[in-house]
Amino acid sequence: MKNHQCSPSCSHHLSDAQPAVKEEFDEALHTLLPALPSNKKVMHDATAPTSTSTTPAPARISVQHHYIPANARTILWGYFSKSATPIVKIDSGDFVTMETLTHHANDDAERMVQGDAGAESVFYWDAKTKNVNRRGAGAMDAKVGAGGGLGVHICTGPVHIHGAEVGDVLEVRIVDVVPRPSANPLYQGKTFGSNAAANWGFHYGDTLTEPKQREVITIYEVDASGERNWARAVYNYRWTPQTDPFGVVHATIDYPGVKVDHQTILKNHHVLKNIRVPVRPHFGTIGVAPAEAELVSSIPPSYTGGNIDNWRIGKGATMYFPVAVPGALFTVGDPHASQGDSELCGTAIECSLTGTFQFILHKKADLPGTPLAAVQYPLLETADEWLVHGFSVANYLAELGPDAQSAIFTKSSVDLALRDAYHKMRDFLMTTQALDEDEAISLMAVAVDFGITQVVDGNWGVHAVVKKNIFPSSE
Amino acid sequence: MKNHQCSPSCSHHLSDAQPAVKEEFDEALHTLLPALPSNKKVMHDATAPTSTSTTPAPARISVQHHYIPANARTILWGYFSKSATPIVKIDSGDFVTMETLTHHANDDAERMVQGDAGAESVFYWDAKTKNVNRRGAGAMDAKVGAGGGLGVHICTGPVHIHGAEVGDVLEVRIVDVVPRPSANPLYQGKTFGSNAAANWGFHYGDTLTEPKQREVITIYEVDASGERNWARAVYNYRWTPQTDPFGVVHATIDYPGVKVDHQTILKNHHVLKNIRVPVRPHFGTIGVAPAEAELVSSIPPSYTGGNIDNWRIGKGATMYFPVAVPGALFTVGDPHASQGDSELCGTAIECSLTGTFQFILHKKADLPGTPLAAVQYPLLETADEWLVHGFSVANYLAELGPDAQSAIFTKSSVDLALRDAYHKMRDFLMTTQALDEDEAISLMAVAVDFGITQVVDGNWGVHAVVKKNIFPSSE
Numbered sequence: 001m002k003n004h005q006c007s008p009s010c011s012h013h014l015s016d017a018q019p020a021v022k023e024e025f026d027e028a029l030h031t032l033l034p035a036l037p038s039n040k041k042v043m044h045d046a047t048a049p050t051s052t053s054t055t056p057a058p059a060r061i062s063v064q065h066h067y068i069p070a071n072a073r074t075i076l077w078g079y080f081s082k083s084a085t086p087i088v089k090i091d092s093g094d095f096v097t098m099e100t101l102t103h104h105a106n107d108d109a110e111r112m113v114q115g116d117a118g119a120e121s122v123f124y125w126d127a128k129t130k131n132v133n134r135r136g137a138g139a140m141d142a143k144v145g146a147g148g149g150l151g152v153h154i155c156t157g158p159v160h161i162h163g164a165e166v167g168d169v170l171e172v173r174i175v176d177v178v179p180r181p182s183a184n185p186l187y188q189g190k191t192f193g194s195n196a197a198a199n200w201g202f203h204y205g206d207t208l209t210e211p212k213q214r215e216v217i218t219i220y221e222v223d224a225s226g227e228r229n230w231a232r233a234v235y236n237y238r239w240t241p242q243t244d245p246f247g248v249v250h251a252t253i254d255y256p257g258v259k260v261d262h263q264t265i266l267k268n269h270h271v272l273k274n275i276r277v278p279v280r281p282h283f284g285t286i287g288v289a290p291a292e293a294e295l296v297s298s299i300p301p302s303y304t305g306g307n308i309d310n311w312r313i314g315k316g317a318t319m320y321f322p323v324a325v326p327g328a329l330f331t332v333g334d335p336h337a338s339q340g341d342s343e344l345c346g347t348a349i350e351c352s353l354t355g356t357f358q359f360i361l362h363k364k365a366d367l368p369g370t371p372l373a374a375v376q377y378p379l380l381e382t383a384d385e386w387l388v389h390g391f392s393v394a395n396y397l398a399e400l401g402p403d404a405q406s407a408i409f410t411k412s413s414v415d416l417a418l419r420d421a422y423h424k425m426r427d428f429l430m431t432t433q434a435l436d437e438d439e440a441i442s443l444m445a446v447a448v449d450f451g452i453t454q455v456v457d458g459n460w461g462v463h464a465v466v467k468k469n470i471f472p473s474s475e
Numbered sequence: 476m477k478n479h480q481c482s483p484s485c486s487h488h489l490s491d492a493q494p495a496v497k498e499e500f501d502e503a504l505h506t507l508l509p510a511l512p513s514n515k516k517v518m519h520d521a522t523a524p525t526s527t528s529t530t531p532a533p534a535r536i537s538v539q540h541h542y543i544p545a546n547a548r549t550i551l552w553g554y555f556s557k558s559a560t561p562i563v564k565i566d567s568g569d570f571v572t573m574e575t576l577t578h579h580a581n582d583d584a585e586r587m588v589q590g591d592a593g594a595e596s597v598f599y600w601d602a603k604t605k606n607v608n609r610r611g612a613g614a615m616d617a618k619v620g621a622g623g624g625l626g627v628h629i630c631t632g633p634v635h636i637h638g639a640e641v642g643d644v645l646e647v648r649i650v651d652v653v654p655r656p657s658a659n660p661l662y663q664g665k666t667f668g669s670n671a672a673a674n675w676g677f678h679y680g681d682t683l684t685e686p687k688q689r690e691v692i693t694i695y696e697v698d699a700s701g702e703r704n705w706a707r708a709v710y711n712y713r714w715t716p717q718t719d720p721f722g723v724v725h726a727t728i729d730y731p732g733v734k735v736d737h738q739t740i741l742k743n744h745h746v747l748k749n750i751r752v753p754v755r756p757h758f759g760t761i762g763v764a765p766a767e768a769e770l771v772s773s774i775p776p777s778y779t780g781g782n783i784d785n786w787r788i789g790k791g792a793t794m795y796f797p798v799a800v801p802g803a804l805f806t807v808g809d810p811h812a813s814q815g816d817s818e819l820c821g822t823a824i825e826c827s828l829t830g831t832f833q834f835i836l837h838k839k840a841d842l843p844g845t846p847l848a849a850v851q852y853p854l855l856e857t858a859d860e861w862l863v864h865g866f867s868v869a870n871y872l873a874e875l876g877p878d879a880q881s882a883i884f885t886k887s888s889v890d891l892a893l894r895d896a897y898h899k900m901r902d903f904l905m906t907t908q909a910l911d912e913d914e915a916i917s918l919m920a921v922a923v924d925f926g927i928t929q930v931v932d933g934n935w936g937v938h939a940v941v942k943k944n945i946f947p948s949s950e
Contacts (some may be wrong), residue, residue, distance in 0.1 A: 002562065024687075050643055106595070128811075195920060195921055196919050196922070197913065197916050197917055200895075201916075201920075202893070202897060203897060203901075203916050203919075206897075207895070207912055207916070208901075208912055209911075209912045210485075214913075216913045216916070216917065218917040220911075220921070230945075231915075233917070236913060236914075236917070237696060237932075245786065270911070270916075271913075271914055272914050272917070272918060273947070274947030275908075275918065275945055275946060275947065276944070276945050277918070277921050277922045277945060278922060278942065278945065291526065319845070325900065336845035338921050338922065339920070339921060340919065340920060340921055340922055340923040340924050340925070341923075341924035341925050341926060342893070342919075342920075342923075342924070342925035343922045344897060344916070344919045344923070344925070345916045345917060345918055345919065346920070347920065348921060349921050412895055412909055413890055414889040414890050414927075415889050415890060418677070418817070418889055418927060418930065419677075419681070422677065422678060422819060423680075426678075426683075433750075435747070436684075437682055437684050438672065438689075438691045438711060438746075439693075439708075439746055439747050440747075441672050441676075441678050441682070441691070441819070441820045442670050442672055442693040442708070442711070442747070442820060443677075443747060443750065444678075444742065444815065444817075444819045445670060445672070445751070445814070445815060445817075445818055445819045445820035445821070445822065446670055446706075446752050446813050446814060446815055446824050447693070447752045447753060447813065447815050448815040448816075449815050449816035449817070449925065449926065450815070450816050450817035450819070450926070450927045451816060451926040451927065452889075452893060452925045452926065452927060455893065462927065467753065468575075469751070469752050470705075470750055470752060470753065471750060472748070472749030472750065
């Protein structure tokens with residue numbers, strides 16, 4: 001089962017509590033998997049004994065595969081919440097395929113929203129109706145819009161994992177990641193993404209050319225078939241004040257999902273000609289719900305993960321999160337076609353993706369003596385490496401008090417994030433390799449690489465990378 | 476000639492002004508190259524027409540290969556100087572093989588100095604004689620020792636490049652890097668290095684265990700044959716106060732080259748058992764002489780290079796430096812067997828190496844329109860990547876005034892180094908790819924990785940990496 005991938009023979013289950021979602025699930029699944037047979041079978045684990053065996057039947061013999069389409073009812077826009085209603089409840093070992101939508105799709109609605117039932121459902125907004133009103137963890141009467149844009153990412157979920165309790169570790173294996181094709185027939189076979197050089201970028205105000213405080217959108221094209229491993233720029237434009245359907249004018253990018261009126265912008269098609277951007281599909285925001293507050297902005301990453309923005313969190317990678325609330329409440333969003341370490345200008349190539357995940361619950365009592373014993377932060381495992389994620393403030397919600405969600409933006413610092421990454425890698429080496437502190441410190445200087453994850457999410461990030469093959473075999 | 480490597484058939488030349496050096500050169504060369512024939516031939520460039528050709532003879536038809544052994548007369552200890560006497564004067568295109576010694580060899584003199592004529596020459600120090608008195612750019616009457624230890628690296632050279640003028644760019648190709656075997660018969664076939672978790676380390680004072688301000692030396696063994704690509708720890712010890720031959724007590728590591736009396740330390744052999752540290756042989760300190768001061772500490776890197784401490788500056792890599800003084804005055808030292816990005820605890824595996832370099836001079840007038848047009852900082856080219864080096868202060872000698880060499884230590888910041896790396900990568904992309912600023916900024920967010928080079932050299936470093944294969948072919 002370790003290598004299972006979503007296929008037409010899979011059995012997909014959704015919570016009975018969400019009948020409307022189940023209906024959309026069938027529609028989405030048929031779109032994605034045209035060969036899906038009408039009679040689904042429960043998928044059995046071939047390694048488990050059957051009930052006709054002479055050995056006692058185990059309590060559980062099947063692994064379920066769930067599917068969550070992205071639409072207005074299956075996403076949280078811009079926040080994590082320990083009180084959110086789960087979209088599915090699953091068991092450890094189950095798979096979930098989750099559609100994720102980029103919150104920048106309306107930078108070019110023709111390419112990234114039009115004809116896409118899921119995206120149209122999420123982004124729908126006219127003078128009377130706004131399908132997803134809350135966008136962010138802020139006030140519902142905020143001037144810029146409900147939720148205040150204090151949190152911007154469209155996050156699919158949550159997924160509740162049965163039996164997950166505070167102190168456990170949730171392992172999330174990223175089994176597959178595929179781009180979401182444009183639903184507009186004009187762009188068949190193509191996927192698009194948007195890069196916003198935005199007001200929260202590291203570069204903002206520090207440019208050679210005027211106006212120094214400009215925001216620039218660059219639309220990129222990604223091969224939806226996955227045959228080409230590079231993206232190319234299509235055109236760019238400077239942000240102009242955009243008026244949303246409720247009449248609020250957005251002079252800068254201050255609220256997610258505002259549809260850009262292409263009559264107001266000037267497209268420049270002479271952009272990054274013939275430059276091939278390596279594709280690194282991954283999820284910028286991935287994690288479980290924090291315990292410290294009811295509504296938590298999706299922007300600053302923290303001990304439960306969230307907006308980590310590490311491009312290595314793609315197909316084949318595994319994330320480990322400390323469970324902070326019952327059921328864990330996993331969500332994923334902010335899909336990226338590509339990003340560089342630092343995400344310098346504020347965003348990646350923001351591009352809708354669909355991921356398939358397997359969830360393994362590690363109970364607290366089983367952790368000592370394993371590499372997961374030190375997981376009090378989001379830990380990443382790739383084929384060859386372990387990575388810890390340091391932040392300017394490790395758990396800003398707990399450390400910065402009641403105003404944490406605004407205070408964290410005054411603490412942004414790579415220096416602090418490096419200090420946190422040093423602490424975490426030291427603890428990882430000491431805990432998992434039984435090294436003393438002097439050994440861990442020497443090893444960090446000669447065999448661990450520290451890189452800048454992002455400097456645009458308030459709680460800035462530094463990751464520390466250690467290669468697995470330096471450690472002795474356990475055999 | 477591009478792929479020339481040092482061999483017994485090479486012609487090696489040294490400045491006539493340094494007869495003592497020439498003598499040592501012959502000795503060193505015979506040691507390194509046992510098969511060297513006694514009658515050396517001038518090596519001709521096979522691609523150049525000969526004088527018997529009907530085409531006019533070019534002004535220069537041979538490429539010289541020079542050899543600089545490391546000894547008390549061929550090194551500068553702890554500083555760069557525009558007034559230093561060149562060890563060799565060469566032409567553009569020439570090769571120089573340069574022995575480099577680690578300034579940490581006396582952490583274990585038995586393994587890294589004993590029996591090694593070059594190292595013994597450099598480190599020799601008794602109550603009356605100190606072969607290399609000045610160590611650092613400080614005062615000669617400094618309490619800790621002459622030069623004050625304001626600069627610690629043993630740098631071989633300088634190499635003067637004929638015709639190099641201010642505004643030119645010096646290309647330095649690292650053709651080969653080999654470890655320097657222990658000269659002690661007890662350790663035949665092995666090379667050793669030292670890692671010091673030192674008082675200038677990022678971790679110092681921030682430890683779990685007491686005493687928090689301890690310094691720890693870990694001795695590593697490297698395979699001198701180059702057959703194994705990993706190093707292993709041999710033992711470690713905590714620094715104890717060491718008394719130098721002039722009677723000064725060094726309670727901490729405050730002066731380079733002090734021989735550690737192994738009677739005063741406690742060796743712990745149970746260190747990093749079975750852990751294999753990947754070997755990344757490279758030169759921590761490499762560059763040309765800055766113009767701004769007569770004597771410049773070797774510790775903070777700057778626009779002319781110096782103590783960059785990027786482990787990618789190894790075999791196969793090419794560095795580009797802006798020439799700041801006539802002749803460029805290239806020096807190299809601080810050899811490392813391995814280092815991680817950040818060099819967290821203060822040093823790498825400090826390990827003597829011998830490098831072979833080819834020097835290509837690019838005249839100022841020829842730079843516009845080439846990738847070298849923007850080189851006002853140390854630029855690194857590897858097989859697949861271009862890297863720019865950002866520092867907390869780009870040219871601290873010019874920017875921080877007369878007290879720059881002490882003031883820089885109050886400016887240490889990864890945040891500032893990232894800002895500088897952003898500026899440099901932006902300029903590199905705009906200059907070499909003819910991108911406008913908006914294109915460069917978008918590309919930096921989606922296809923450039925920013926990593927932490929070092930946080931231990933006063934002028935902290937961030938490197939930005941862009942893959943060459945993203946750019947369109949020039950054909």
